[in-house]
Amino acid sequence: MISLLQEAAHTAAEHTESVASSIAHGETETATGLPQLDLTTFANQIFWLIVTMLVLYWVVAKIALPRIGAVLSDRQGAMTGDLMAAEEFKLKAKEAEAAYDKALADARAEAGKIVAANRAEIQKELDAAIAHADAEISARAAESEKRIREIRDSADTDAREVARDVAAELVRSFGGTVDQAAVDQAVDSRMKGALQ
């Protein structure tokens, strides 16, 4: 057992010597076997690793993560806030649209009413004017008729008068005596139907 240990120590010392001599000769240190399995460096690596991990954990857990978490939740909050505001604006827009539509419909109805009222008024005036005109026309027509009748009557009597006078004068010029009654009768019978 002891001899084994001694042997191990001897070979280790030899190894160290050879490494030392190679360094002394100005060579760059080269790995013999896996440097990962060089147990002499483990304590060093583990010590510095633990120090690093503690520092890194403190940095990550105490500074970085709370900050990033806060930024992310702020963003989430801002986004939901903005979405809610957008929803509100949308509702408002809808309300405004409904109000606009209602105003438009009201205005249309009002306009219709005004148009109907005006139309009725105009119709009334028109009716009155037409009635007035009709009355005037019929009055004038009656008057004209009366005058026509008068003219016709006067023309009739005038024509008889002339016819009698002409007949009497004709009879006289032929040397006859004028029988006024016979002349009148003859004229009347001749005139019958000519002037009616």
Add this chain to the structure above:
Amino acid sequence: MATEAHGEATGLSFHPMDQFIVRPLFGDGAVHWYTPTNVTLWLFLIVAATLALLVMGTRGRAIVPSRSQSIAELAYGLVHKMVADIAGKDGLKYFPYIMTLFMFIVFANFLGLLPMAFTVTSHIAVTGVLALSVFLTVTAIGFIKNGAHFLDLFWVRSAPLAIRPVLAVIEVISYFVRPVSHSIRLAGNMIAGHAVIKVFAGFAAIAAVAPISIIAVVGMYAFEILVAFIQAYVFTILTCVYLKDALHPSH
């Protein structure tokens, strides 16, 4: 020189594993537990990158985010949704812890892809501690939240009674293998990817194959960018799954 030792005949020199060596930042002394090493430097840069993205990037606290704030919010949303979907609402209490893990791994992987960089997640010591801390935390949460009922996780009630003990043994083994697979998956992916890039780059020394080598490195690099994110995602999602098992152990 190194060439003599490794590839005299071809003139090639492959040192794909040199990028994983833990060195003191100042001087050539031994690596004590407190020595500032390249590991320390890149761990510090991970913290700086996380600060730049998650703290400086969000300093505007804007409702309409800037680019960096968008990325920070994207990372927050990704992990938050993952925890809520997988572990449930009661798992959100552990969201800062899982977010820390995710940011750490994602920046470790991506910063490790910078030329000359050191990839802390390529070390079993680092991923092992991460996985073990997840394992211990989750187990503690399981017992604190559920008491002895946490053991229901291993007692598959939906199976016939006869095979339940067998299943229980398998479940227990798989439970204890979790931190191993959890850590080796991440470290293994990182080691393999970076080593392959280095090997391809080594071939560029031969003029004839240099173009192919460069194309291969570019392709591999693109693939590694994908892997860097996927491995961070996988580590985080598995943490969520383990947390879910702890919070709701019944099958």
